[in-house]
Amino acid sequence: MKISIIQPSRNNLKYLKWSYDSIRKNQGDHEVEICIADDFSNKDGTWEWCQEMMKKDPHFKAIRNEGPARLGHTILYDTLVNEVATNDICMIYHADMYLCPGALDAIKKHLKEKTIVSLTRIEPPLHPPGPEKVLRDFGIEPEEFDEDGLLKVISSRGLHLKNLTNTTEGIFAPWVFWKKDFQEIGGHDAIFAPQSKEDTDIFNRFHLNGIKFVQTWEGFVYHMTCRGSRFADGAKRNPDGEVFMKNRETDEWLAQNQKSTREFIRKWGHFCKHDKYMKPIVPPKYDIGFVITNANLQLIEALEPWCSNVYCDEQFNIGRYADYVEMEDTSFDLYEKFKPLDNEKQNEILIQIDGNEFTQEDFGYIQQLSEIIQDSGTVGTFKLGNLQITINNLQTYERDLISCKK
Numbered sequence: 001m002k003i004s005i006i007q008p009s010r011n012n013l014k015y016l017k018w019s020y021d022s023i024r025k026n027q028g029d030h031e032v033e034i035c036i037a038d039d040f041s042n043k044d045g046t047w048e049w050c051q052e053m054m055k056k057d058p059h060f061k062a063i064r065n066e067g068p069a070r071l072g073h074t075i076l077y078d079t080l081v082n083e084v085a086t087n088d089i090c091m092i093y094h095a096d097m098y099l100c101p102g103a104l105d106a107i108k109k110h111l112k113e114k115t116i117v118s119l120t121r122i123e124p125p126l127h128p129p130g131p132e133k134v135l136r137d138f139g140i141e142p143e144e145f146d147e148d149g150l151l152k153v154i155s156s157r158g159l160h161l162k163n164l165t166n167t168t169e170g171i172f173a174p175w176v177f178w179k180k181d182f183q184e185i186g187g188h189d190a191i192f193a194p195q196s197k198e199d200t201d202i203f204n205r206f207h208l209n210g211i212k213f214v215q216t217w218e219g220f221v222y223h224m225t226c227r228g229s230r231f232a233d234g235a236k237r238n239p240d241g242e243v244f245m246k247n248r249e250t251d252e253w254l255a256q257n258q259k260s261t262r263e264f265i266r267k268w269g270h271f272c273k274h275d276k277y278m279k280p281i282v283p284p285k286y287d288i289g290f291v292i293t294n295a296n297l298q299l300i301e302a303l304e305p306w307c308s309n310v311y312c313d314e315q316f317n318i319g320r321y322a323d324y325v326e327m328e329d330t331s332f333d334l335y336e337k338f339k340p341l342d343n344e345k346q347n348e349i350l351i352q353i354d355g356n357e358f359t360q361e362d363f364g365y366i367q368q369l370s371e372i373i374q375d376s377g378t379v380g381t382f383k384l385g386n387l388q389i390t391i392n393n394l395q396t397y398e399r400d401l402i403s404c405k406k
Contacts, residue, residue: 072194106219289347
């Protein structure tokens with residue numbers, strides 16, 4: 001199998017070297033092209049190392065974002081896939097991953113047409129457990145990595161896997177795909193740059209486009225996790241030897257995650273959803289208009305992402321929502337989204353909201369609108385809490401989101 005491994009990186013040289021060594025050591029008889037994007041690293045000599053490796057390794061390729069702003073992996077994944085990788089098969093991969101022996105054989109076994117294959121992650125307990133991964137601590141830094149211990153339990157099948165089958169359905173990094181399937185839907189959506197929610201978005205679009213997801217439990221990576229921009233200074237151990245990461249996200253990451261979450265809701269009409277094995281769940285996308293009386297800035301900020309149009313009364317006039325539009329960082333045209341209260345209502349579903357009566361319970365209904373409308377199954381008007389919901393048309397638009405417009 002010929003495969004291109006896609007790895008954006010920023011100030012992560014220690015992990016890149018560790019990851020590179022594991023790939024070359026455990027790639028077997030597969031031809032592996034390693035494609036690195038240095039995202040304006042300025043601390044650790046990443047680009048100098050990349051230049052050195054391109055001279056030594058004919059299957060090593062690298063590009064550099066010259067900055068000063070970072071592009072993020074949302075952009076650089078696509079640049080590497082579309083402009084650097086020369087193989088038809090690619091793998092989205094992180095710098096803090098160790099490729100285990102036999103992983104590429106497991107991928108080859110399951111990579112059919114219109115299929116994406118994910119390897120099973122073995123991780124230290126930095127995050128809550130889940131049935132899609134194995135929690136086992138073999139180190140949280142390359143210098144403490146227990147390679148012998150990891151390889152011993154893999155070779156002996158000593159991971160105590162709960163799955164009785166060799167595969168489950170789900171998708172997460174590292175994931176392997178046909179380049180043509182990636183390009184057919186336009187790759188990642190740049191509205192989520194530099195990062196956060198870009199993965200759930202593209203997984204939704206793959207799912208809607210008929211791609212099958214396979215997670216193999218015969219191929220593994222050891223994933224140290226949290227080696228990127230999310231945390232200020234990496235994982236640490238407390239005096240008892242346990243790993244802890246709570247409340248240590250950078251302000252930059254928190255702000256970007258909030259922005260991307262709001263963009264995701266604007267695009268899809270719901271939060272990120274998946275089953276226990278990380279297979280996407282994509283509720284219907286409807287054309288929804290909010291008709292709001294007694295509006296205020298706080299209410300508008302909470303409600304705006306959840307609909308296609310907002311109709312406001314004079315208490316929240318054009319001057320007030322102009323302030324909100326200028327404040328909100330979004331790729332969507334919010335000036336077009338806001339309409340006067342007396343404007344003709346053209347949305348197929350209308351939600352009447354009185355700001356003086358709106359409650360937290362009502363907001364819970366707003367967050368479940370896709371499922372509520374789908375379950376109603378018919379046109380008509382009904383009350384739900386303090387909301388009046390009028391359904392004129394049940395047409396859905398989620399499939400319009402499959403192709404990403406650059």
